[in-house]
Every structure is written in C-alpha cells, then in structure tokens.
Amino acid sequence: MQPISGLLSALIFLPVLESIIIMLLPRPGTEQKEGQLGPGGFDFARDLLVNSALLFTTINLLLAIVLFGAYHPNPLALPVRGLGPVMQFRERLNWIPLGGGHWVEYHLGVDGISILLILLTNLVILVSAVYASQAKRGAREMVALLLLLEGGLIGAYSALDLVLFYLFYEATLIPTYLIVGQYGGPERGKAAIKFFLYTFLGSVLMLVAIAAIYHYTGTFDILALSNPNSAAFAALHRLSPHLLMLLFGAFALAFAIKTPLFPFHTWLPDAYVEAPAVGSVALVLLKTGVYGFVRICLLIFSAQINQLAPFFIVLGIIGIVYGAIVASIQNDAKRLVAYSSVSHMGFVVVGIFSLTRIGLMGALLANLSHGLTTPLLFLGLGMLEERCGTRLFRDLGGLRKVMPTLATLLLIGTFSSMAVPFFSGFVGEFPVLLGSWISSQTATVGNFWPTAVAGTGMIFSAVYILWWYQRLMLGPLPETYRKLPDLGRYEWPVLVPLAALIFWLGIGTHYWVRPMSLPVEQTIPASSEAVRDDLPVATLLNQQWIEETYQAHREHGTIRLAPTGIPTHFPPGVHPPSSMMPPGGRIPAGLSPNPQRRSVPQGLPFSNSRFSRPMVSPPKTPRATTPAVPSGGNAK
Amino acid sequence: MVPTSYYLVLSALLFIIGTAGVLVRRNPIQIFMCVELMLNAANIAFVALGRHFGQINGQMYAIFSLAVAAAEVSVGLGIIVAIFRLRETINIDEVNLLKQ
Amino acid sequence: MTTQAGLLQKWYNLFIFPEYWHGIHLPSLVPYLGLVGILAFALGMLPFLIWIERVVVALMQDRIGPNRVGPRGLMQPAADVIKLFFKEDIRPRDVDRFLYFLAPFLSMTIAISAGAVLPWGSIAFRDAAGRVFLVPITAGNINVALLYALAMSSLSVYGLVLAGWSSNNKYSLLGGLRASAQVISYELAMGVALLCVVLLAGSLNLGQIVEAQNQLPFGWHLPALFKGSLFSWFWLQSLVVPVVIYTIAMVAETNRPPFDLPEAESELVAGYHTEYSAMKFATFFAAEYINMLLISGLNATIFWGGWLPPFNCVPFTLIPGFVWFGIKIMMGIYLYVWLRASLPRLRYDALMQLGWKRMLPIGLIWLFLLGGYSLLRTPKTGTALPAPTPSIVPTPPTPRHSIQFMPISARQGGGK
Amino acid sequence: MDSYIPVFVMIVIGALIAFVMVFGSALLGPKKPGAVKASPYECGMTPVGSARERFPIKFYLVAMIFIVFDVETIFLYPWAVNYRHLPYALKAFNYIEMVIFVAILFAGYLYILGKGALDWGEEEAVAEALKRDPIVLAPRPAIRFGNENSGPVDLEKIPVGPRVPVYGASAQELCQPLEQTTVRLLPTGEER
C-alpha cells in the first residue's frame, strides 16, 4: 500500500488545531443537582463539548487506523538486521538552519513499534477525553490539553530527528503538567512541579547529549545514527568509551526518569495520586521513556547497551519487586495502582535490556498492556471516587453490590494487571521472563536468578491487586453507599473499549505482534550477544570494525570535517545506507559525491560474511545498469 | 610643552576619584557630581589625545559628551527633586523601599 | 621660552639696563597697555560713576543730589569708601564662613577679570616686509574673547548665589536664588543676541568684531565717509533687534533696576547682601558698578563699533579711539541710570516671561533670519568669502621672524 | 597660549584688589561682636528655624531648562563663527542643518511652554491644572519658611559673650520666657 504523504503531520497537528477549537468553545456550567452525577439539567455548552470531544478524537482515531491499515508489516519481505529500523510514511523537510548546510530537520516516519503506540495513544485519549468532558471543573481545558498531549505524543513517536524528538518529548510535558497541576488533589501543585522538574532535569541532559552528538557527527538523524554502516555512526563510535558512556547516560537518565525506572520513580506516586483520573491516564500514556530506550538507546549506543544491560536489568527487577511490595502496603486505592505501575514498568525495562527478540517484543506488549490496563483502573477509580468521595480502603467495600458493571470492568483490569493468561498483562510479562531467561544464559547476571526474582513480581502483583479488588468491591457495603448509581450514559463508552482491547491484546496477540516483529528484529542491536547464536544475521560490532570504517572514509577523501568534523560523504564503495535515503530516493545535496550512484540499489547485508569484514571494498565497476529497486529506507 | 602622558595620568586620577566617590558617597547629588567627574576625566583624555594626535576629533568628542552630560543633569536633577518631594530625604541608605 | 614669558623676564632687564629698550618687541607690550588702561578706567570711573548716578537720578527726580562733600559733591564716593573701610566687619551667626568670605571676593575678581578682553583702541604696526598689522589694545587679544566675556558674566552669578546661601538668612537665600534664575534666564537671550553678531563678524575675537564693523554698510557702494560709520556698525547690520535684546539682557544680567529683584528692598531687605557689612558690602557694590561698566563696554564693542568714530571724516577721526569708546560706555551707563529713574520694578513672573517667552524665541528666529539673509547675499560661485578682516591679527608675529616693527598711526593706511 | 598670559595677570590683579577690599575693613574696623548683632537680620523679628529651607521647584526647573538651551548655544557658536566663510553650497547645507537642529530644539521649547514649565503665575496654574487632572498634578507642598514646626530656640546655640550693652534687650532677656518651656519639653537625663 502506498504511503499517504502528510498523514503523520496530520496526526500530529490536527489534535493541536482541535485543541484550539475546543478552547474557543463556550465554557460549560458547573452547577450540579443534589445527588446527581454528571451535568445537571440542560447545558448546551457541555453537550457541545462532549460531542466535539467525541467527534475530534474519533477523527483522530480513524486517521490512526488508516495509518495502521496502510502500514506494511514487512515491505521488503526480508529480515533486515543491522541497518537500523525501516521507516514508512516518511516526511522530511529542512526546519531550523544551523549553518554550513546543516539543518534540524522535520523528519517523521513510523515503524510498527511507533504505530501501535500511536494507536494506543489515540484510543486512550478518546476515552479519557470523553470522560474528561464530563468533569465538573475544567472540562473544556482538560479536553483541549488532552488533545495537545495527543499531538505531542504522536510527534514524539514519529520523530526521526533527535531535536524534533526532544521537542515533542518536552511538549508532552506541558499539557500533562497543566492537567495535573490544575485539576488534581490538594497537593497537586507540588506534585506537578516535582514531575515537571524531574523530567526536565533528564531531558536537559538529553539535550546536552543531543548537541554533543551533533558536534561529533554533524547530524541529528536517528536513522543515520542507528545504522552501523553510516558515517555518522562510525564517527560517533570513534569517540572514547567514557564519552560515549556519558552520552548514553544522559539519554538513559532522561528515559529512566520518564519510564520510570526504580531509583528515579519518586515523582510517580505523587503525580499519579494527586492528578485527576484523566491526568493519571495522561501520565500513564507518557510512554516516551520506553520508546526512547527502544528507538534511541538500543541502536545508537549498542556497545554501551551491551555493557550496561545487566545493570538495567537489575534496576528493573528491583523496580518490579519494590513496586509490588510498596503497593501491597498502601491504604489508598489510587496510590496502590500507582506503585503497581512502577512494578509493571520494571517488567518493561527488563524486557528491553534482555536484548532478545522475545524479550523486547514482550516489553513492548507489556508496555501496551500497561497503557490499556492502568487507564482502565484509574478511570474506574476516578468514577468510584466521584461517587464515594474517598479512595481510602477503610471507607470502601462491597461496592460490587451497587455497581456491578464497574466491578466487572475493574475485574478485567485487575486480571490483566496480575497477568492472568488471556488478558493483556500475560502476553506482555511472560515473554519478558522468557527473554530474561535467554539473556541470562549469556550475560553476566547469572543463570536463573533474574528470571526467578522477576517472576516473584507476578506473584506479588496477584497479592496486591487482588487484595485491592477485594477491599473495594467485596465485603460489606457501608450504608452511606447504598444509593450509589452504576455507570452512567457517558461512562460506559469510557471503560468498555479499554476492557475490550485488553481482551483483544490478550487473545488476538498475533494482530499486535505482526506489525512489530520486523521492527523488533531491526531494533535489537546487532552486537547483542544474547541473540547472536539463534539468529543467522547476527554479527559482532566491535571497535576495530568502527576504526576501519572510519579510516576508509578518511582515505577516500570524502569525509567533510567542517565545521565540526562531520563525515557526510561516503567512499565510492560505500553507499548511503538505506536509512539515510529520503522518500522518493532523493539524496540530499552534499550527501553523495557521485550523482551516478543515486540509482545504485542497496545491497542488503544478509550474510555473516558481509558483516565480518569491513564494508569498504569498492566495486570496480559501478552497477549502474542494475535496475533500481526500492531502497530499504522507504516502502515504495 | 606638557607631555600628553601627564594629562592622561591626570584624567586617570580624576576618573578613579570619581569612581571611588560614586562607590563611597551616600548623597545622590554627590554621587552624581562624581559621575560628572568621571565624564570630565574622559573629556580631558579626549582633548589631550586629540591634541597629541593633531586631530580635531578629540575636542569634538568632548563637546558631544558635554551635551550628553547636560541632558543627564536635567534628567538626574528632575528625578532627585521628585524623590525628595515624595520622601523628604535623598540619602541613598534611606531610599530603600525596594528590598535589596 | 615663550614670548610673553620672555618679556616678563626682560622687564627686569628693562629697569636695570635702559639699553634694552632698544630691541623691545612692541606689539607684545600692547596687551599690557590694554590691561593697565582698562583697569585704570574701571577703577578710576568707579567713584565717578556713583556720583553720576546720584546726580542724574536726582536731576530726573527734580532734587539736588549730593552737594556737601567736595565741589558739587564730587568727593562723596571717596567719603563713603573711607567710612566703609572703618566700619565694623560683622560676621553673623551660623554663616558658612568660607563661602561667606568667598562670595564678595569672587564677585569682585570676576567683575574685574571680565574686562580683560575689552579692546579700547588699536595700534597699527608695519613689519619689515611692509605689511601692516592692526593690533587691538586689550589685555586679552584672544580667539575666544567673546566666550570669555560671556563666561565671566555667567560666573558673576556665583558670587550672588554663594552670598545668599552662606548668609544663613532666608531673604539672602531667596535673593541669591532669584539672582541665579534671572541671570541664567537672560544669559540665553544675551547669548543669542551675541550669536547674531558672531554670525555677521565670523569671529569671536572682539578686535576682529570691531574691525568687521569698519567697512561699508551692507557692502553698498557709498563714499568713503560711510566706511565704518555709524551705519555699518552691527546695531544696524544686525537689524536692530539683537541690540534691543542685548540691552535688556544687559540690564537684567547686572541686576539693575528695573530688574533688581534679587535685592528688592521692599520684599527681601537687601537680597543676597543683607548680611554683609562694611567693605564686604562695598565690594558687592563696586563689583556691580564695574560689571555695569564692562557690560556696557561689551555692548559698545559688539554693536556700536568699539573704538571706531561714528563717521570716517575729519572732526571725528581727530579724536582718539579710546575717547569714542569711553563715550559709548558712558552712554550705556546713562541708559542704566535713566532706566532706574524711569521704570518701576518688574514682577518676577513678568521678568521670567520676558526672558524666556519673548526674547529667547525672537532672538533665535532672528538669528536664522540673519543667517538666511547672509546666505542670500553670498555669491553662488566662488569658493569662499575672504577672511573678514585680514588686517587684524589675533596674535602679532613673534620677533623671531620680524624684528623691525614701527608704530604708525592707527588710522593712516591701516588696513585695506 | 601667549596671548592668555595678560588675561591671567588681569585675573590675579582682580583677585588682589578683591582681597584687599574684602579684608580691608576686617583689619581697620572696630570689633565689638554681640549675640543679637550676630543674629540674622529678618526685619527685626527673632529669627526662627533654619535658613536652609526648601524653595519653589520652579528654580530647579529653570536651571534644568537653562542647561539644555545653554548646550544648544555651545553648538551654535562654532557654526556661527564658520558660517560667514563658507562657500555657497556648504553654507546652504549648514544653514538647513542648523535650522533642523534648532527646529528640534524649538519642539522641546514648545513642549516646555505647553506644559507650563515657564509659567510663574503659580496659583492660577495650579487651580487650572487641578481642575483638569486632580491626581497627576497634585497640589505641591506649600512654600515653607521653617517656622511651622520649629520648636523653641535652642539656647546652647546662641553664643553669649561678655555682657556688653547692646541695642534693645540682651540675648538672655530675649530668651528668658522661653527657657522654662525648653526645660519642660526636654526629657532630660536628670529626671531619671
């Protein structure tokens, strides 16, 4: 299927436009009759808001579905490993000039990993916008901010330029910050600022690292930097390991804070708890940390990842266990769910850093599952709190009797959270455990301990989440709650889609796995020792190889060092890597010294021998006569 | 003929006296006079150097700075008078509504 | 060794060895002649001036005036001075002692030194090459003479302000303030009037300004009689208005009636010199009269042809230049006295209004009318007009280059 | 610099003459100081308060405006001196430039006039301005001579010399009724 040009931009900027429109709508009234839920009486403004929120988010979701439908799971029908991810729907424009022919580019593109996150975002934003439009206070603003958040998130998931990524990464902060800060609980301001500052600390360091990467390589292109054959990659990896480790650390810190990983998670409980239900959902939706680990850290810093994977796995495991234990002792229902998030994200991190296909796939599925389950729990809790006015376990109980529907839907979330098979949690966490098992066979962490300890997390989760459900829904019902209504007209459509998707992810897993399988293949660093043995195209990327490549570029005199020593030209034998090819095969001016090479097809490396020797042997005769086939970079 | 360096030393001394005065004094009028001293130190340097180089520029610059100094005097005295009418004092130490 | 400093050294020789008289560079001595002359005139006229004022005012008011001390009361000023010298010098309580003494000192010093630039005649010299140099007889034959005069007239207000401030007397303070505000207000009008003259003469040297008036009026072709005559002086060349402005400003600058608000006895006791007694009071008094003399002198110089006779023909040219100059000054003095006798004192707001709202804008506009007139009369071709008065040199050549100087009569063949 | 030397000589002579005149009577005249004789002369009234008093803002205003116009004159002088000697084209250019310069100055002058900075008819102006704009042109504090809030005369400040017959009452006699008031008002250390 042909890529639809401008689709990604539309997905990003349509929500922004919609958000402005929403802000221009009249503000709904706040009057409410005694004992009634939802708006009281006829409120045209509120109806208008609800309908437009529903309309807009549906349009967005439809667009995302179009994107999903047009996406080709494997455009080349080949397992292209070692060249970085293959992107589709690419859009590439020069954006901010930096002098010397360098630009910060408006460079978008998606692969399966991004597309599923985009779908998730659109869907969850839809339900939470519908929920938010019912809020007594700030409904209009919350919907508008949610739409802004949607735009920012999609932008972050589709950015292929580091600065653009940073920009969207930061842009998602603002609506979240405003939602949490304005409409949350009593300590919301402090929590919001804490959240913002933590994240901002990380991202500023990331900005420094981005600038440093530009300084050393002359490009911000994520694809170029992820491609081991590219000059940018070679230039970057020629740096001293210490420096590379620092750069990686800057990125990793930013993503670890955002994920959140164990020692950097302290903003999370405050923010989740103080936020309104919609805000908690928004926070849950901030998957940019995980996405950044996958998209940026894994390939650009493959050597560092290999070195530090055990460390991250340990942190992830600590997070799993710690989150679970702390969750077990909470007396606040929402705080419990918040801590359970720490535990779940621990699984995700373990999966990513297992550096195996199965582990990474599991991590991404767990990520999606968390993005469906936790919103369900938070939204349900929000509805509960709206009715009961409290979240403390000691005041609640037996609510199943008055609101059976909510209880049922929450039970689905509960099961998913404790990773019961056929629920989404399971299909995420089980592969993670598998992956950690495989990787621990090769890595230094030690035989089965990581898997075993991580596995206890699943047991703990059963403990706390079942206990949570029991204390809320089972047992005697307090007299005061006897008259409480069940789900209202607008609350059904909020929770039901989430629950349905949980089932779909748990049962129809292959729908979700198929678009991600090739990207996962391409995203595992070629140097990952854990997958070397079981994959035919595994190769060892070592320092010697980098040196040789770099020297080859130098010798052919095609490396341009101005202004900061950036190699942007390629020796005659080395073609511009697929990931650097723009859509339509247009090579940016200055990238290729030899215009004849434009039609040279990209030889895809799928043999061990291709990788085991330096890629500098120039073919004596240019294969200009060979018919052009689409290069790997874009799905023609 | 007096060497140019003497004039420069004189102007440097005046400038230092003016600077020290600005930093030490507490009465805005005195501070202001010290500032004028600084400007005039520059004028002396200009005139002396212009004479040294045999250029008319130096003296021209001195006239420019005189004009500017005059404008400064007008504005400065206006401000000082205004503050005195409001506060009945112009001592810098007592003019401290804005916290430091 | 510079010329003048060398001369100072030579003076010593002059007294001891008369043979040195032979080689003296006479043009260099002219400034000292000018100095002595103006000093003698100012100090000599001072008592006479007081007498004149009393007599004239008395005549105008139809009474007798001073008639006891000396013939027709001529010795009255001398008697006053002797009396004042032997009066007690009271130092009031809480005065700022230094400033209190400085004020009269400053008034007097400035009043006298203002006279340094007034030329009261001219001498022509011829050098060995036969060129004629006309040297004005004045202490300060300097390029910025007019600025100097203006500066001194501005400085004179310091004496009054300091006196008012240091006296620890409210009346004095108000007097000093009034004096300062009045003097600076009228100084602007005065400066603009002077600018008109500078525009016409193209020089700030008073000697050159006088010599610029020594020409045919408006460049018309008239008989030689009219060269440098009454009609070519700047009072007419500047088309009268600046003279009027200057004359009014001149009266105000010296705090004379009808502009004597700083010492208005009906309001302020005696204004800034309320607390002064004995000779310190007399110092202020004398300084005021010397100021009158010198400002009238300036008036005579820039508007009324200085030492020039009113017509360039025999009965007038026989009289020496300094006599004409003295006559012009005395006419100014008479004007002062006349005004005092005739006009009531102005109200302060009327005074300021006259200075700021009438004289200043009129003067400025007039300056540019004159500039435009001058522009219209400039030929459109040619590079530049000749220097205004080539016969006048600001500083005569040094003896190193031309030793043979012969004094010749000022009005015979001098200049072109 | 040569031609300036006689000028300096003149200044020095003037200073000498002034010196003789100022200090002449201090040497020749009698010296009989007295407290009342030394007090400021204010038409015979006992002087009250300090003479260093505030005075109308107008004086400052005139001084400031003067500075501006004086500096403008500084710029006019070189122009006027050279104007006559210039060839026609340059003269015309200089004329126009200076007309522009003075026109700008005149704009300022008009502004000053319009704002009433040169109006000394105080009462009418204030009344009129108050009618127009009560806040901006708030009434200025009255001109004071210091006698409103001043207390009794401080006896310590009056130097009382030897009892010499002076005109009228002696200083002590003058201050006699005030002395008790003074003692009563001051919270002195002896009472404690």
Added chain:
Amino acid sequence: MTNSQSLHALLPVLIVGITGILVMIAEPCMSWWWQDRRAPSRWLSSSLSLIGIGLAACYAVAQINAYARNIYAFNGALVIDHFSLSVSLVLLTSAALAVLLAMNYLEEHKLNLGEYYALILFSTVGGMLMAMANDLIVLFVALETLSLALYVMAGFLRTSARSEEAALKYFLLGAFAAGFFLYGTALIYGGSAQAAGMGGTTSLSEIAFRLQHGEPTFLLMAGMALVLIGLGFKAALVPFHMWTPDVYEGAPTSASAYMACTAKVAAFAALLRFLWVMAPAHAFWIGAVEIIAVLSMFVGNLLAITQENVKRMLAYSSIAHAGYLTTALAAITSTSAQGAAFSAALFYLLAYTLMTMGAFGVLVYLSRRGHDCQTLTDLRGIVQREPIAAYLLAIFMLSLGGIPPTMGFVGKWLLFVATLQAGLPGLAIALALASLIAAYYYLRVIWAACFQEPLEAAPASSEPLPTWATASICISAVFTLLLGIVPVFVNTLMTAGRSMFR
C-alpha cells in the same frame, strides 16, 4: 555616500524620531488650541506612535530587501546593514507592543500623558542608533539617548515613591556606567594609534582593520574592558546587575516591560558589534566574557528562585537571559561559529523581546483600577477569573524557561549549537544546567496562576477587557508559539548575521 543618501538610509530612525517629536508637542499644542488636554490625547499620541513605528518598520523591511551591501552613512559613523536593520525591527516590535500596553496601563493609573509615548519613541531611536553605530562616540550618544528616556520612564509614576526610587537607582548606576563607557572610549581613542604618526580613531571598522593588521595596545585593551563594563551595566550582566531587580520592580509595569527588552536588545546589538570588532584580540577578553556568562546565568537564576514578586523575578530572569546571550558573545570569537552565533543571538533577542513583553504584558493586563498586580499572591488562581491571561502567562513562562514548542526553546537551542560549534562545551553545558534551574521558578508562576486557589472568592469580572493590552499579549503569544514551531525568520537572521562580515 552623500549626506542625502545617508539621510535616506537612516530614514527608519528619522521616522521614529520625528514621530516622537510630534507626539511630544501634540499634547501641549492641543491644550492651546482646543483648550482640552485629557480626552483625545491618548488616542492621538498612541495612534501617532503606532503609525510612526509601523512606517519605520515597513521602511526597514524595504531596506533589508533593497540593500545588498552595507551602507556606511555619514562618513562611516553609522552602518546600515542587515544586522542593524534586524535589530531595529526587533526594537520596533517591542516599541509597538509597549505602546499597546501603555494605552491601558496609563489609563488605569490615571497617568495618561503623551510624553510616555514620546519617550518610548526616543529610546527606540537610541536603541536603533546603537545597533547602527559604527563609531564609539555615536554609540555613546545613542546609548544615552536610550538610557535617558528609560530613566524618565522608570520614574513615570510620579506619585509612587517606589517608581521614583527605581528611577533614581537606574539613573545613578546608568550614569556611572556611562562614565565607564566614555572613559573606555577615550582610552580606545588613544590606544587605537598603534604606531607613532597614526592618529587615534573611534570608528569601529577602522579599529577592526587596525587590529587585524597590528598588535592590540595596552590602552586599547584597557579601554575595551571599560567599554565592556559600561555596556555590561546596560545589559545587566552579573557583576553589574545590581540595579535590575529594583528598577524592574519599582518602575511602572509597562515601562519595566519596555526597558527590559529595549535596553537589553540594544546593548547586546552594540556588544555583538563591538566584540566582533575586538575579536582579533579575543585572547584578552574571552575568559572574562565566559565568566560573566556563567555568573549571569547562575546568579540570575538562583536569585530568581526565592522571589515572591513576579516583576522582580522577571528581572532576575532577565539577568539570566543576558547570561545566555553572552554565550553568543563568547562564540563570535571562533570564525567557524560567527554566523551561527550572530543569528542565534538575533533570534534569541527577538524571542526574549516577545516573551518578556508578553510576561510583563500579562501583569499589565491584570493590573486594574490602579492596583499593580506584582506578587505571586496577586496572581493566585487568576485562571478562574481570567483564564485567557493565565494561559498566555503559562505560554510565556514556558517560553522563558526554554521549553518547546516555543520560541524560547529554539533560541536557546541555536545559542547552544553556536556555543558548541565555537568549541566551548563548558558554556553549553552551563547553559543547559542554568535553564534547568530556571524551569523551577517559571513553573512557580504557572503554579500560582493556574493551580492555586485564589485568596478571596473570584469577583465577577464585569470590567471591560483591556483591549490594547490584550492585543499586545496575544500578538506576543502567537508569535512566541508560531516562531517556536516554524522558525522561519532564522534564515533571514542568518543573512543578517553574515552581513557583519561583508
């Protein structure tokens, strides 16, 4: 370059200046002719000012398009190049926004005097001339033209002792700085004669030429240091920043906004040109400039954290922004990074102008009935009363904090890259860390405005909207966001930055 050609090239400045004069005398003339001063003056003065500013801006744009080479007007005293014209446009922007703000502010404070607009225009003239000055004496005169008007504006609230105090402090320290500047100029005049028989000069291009072909003398370097101090005062860099918080707090808010922008923009334009001229001798000053940059960033940000008064906080933050801009000054020493540094500085100046104008503008918007909205307490919960103002304030605060997608981020990013290109990674990291600190106190403002409950119940806001202030803020906000997302001007500014080297 004949005189008439010079005048023609200088037309934007002349238009603003003549408009200023007209505005100044319009009001007195009206009081003479129509015997009525109050009613039409606001409209007359402000609309005249806006027309003048608009005309000047149009003309400046036309010049940017028309002039392919630098114009050295009046015998090289002024240089009209793309750089100075771009700075002029920034200054005109801030002037226009300030006029809009003032229309409401002055009315609220019963201070509707036409002089205020005239002062705005005069100081804009000074600022534009500072950007164009190619001679230190012209620079000095322009600096004073700018400053004198600003002193008066700071003390414009004549009935407020705080305003007068601010004016006094600003004036005294400003005059002090002017003394330094003039003396430095004198020393440069003497020191620019590198050999016997070579006359002194104050022309910047001449100095640049001499520095490229000879050794810098001691006097020259001493003079440069003094000039740097003088300009540093104007730009509120750290050792010379003491006046800033007091002045910004005390001055009328609309004046604070204007002076925060104009003085800084003009001072940095002058600093850029001056230090570029001095670049061949950068070994003498680069260290000092780096230290000043780091100190300004950190001192400004750290002191801003504790402030309760928003105007004061913005003052400290402006010190920090001056520090960010100083990194560009350090970066112009490297030949490879000069263009990037100039364009980054220009972009940041525009960004700074828009967002500071906006931030102060929101305070003006909220200052009703003569009550100045200044402290965080005043701002509490205004989102309930004035949601638009609160959200716009949030945008400006985020932009000031350098958070995407705003102009502040793009500006900071360009500075960051320029600094790195110049090989000053330390400065770049300091820039990033400082903006991290900065985020905290900007968020506090948002917190107070949007998250906190108001102290008293929100009164029904029946007052009419301050139309012009709203317009000013909205313009600022739209451009802050728009240029943050699509920084289209950057390319123009790059050309402008390069125009310096022609």
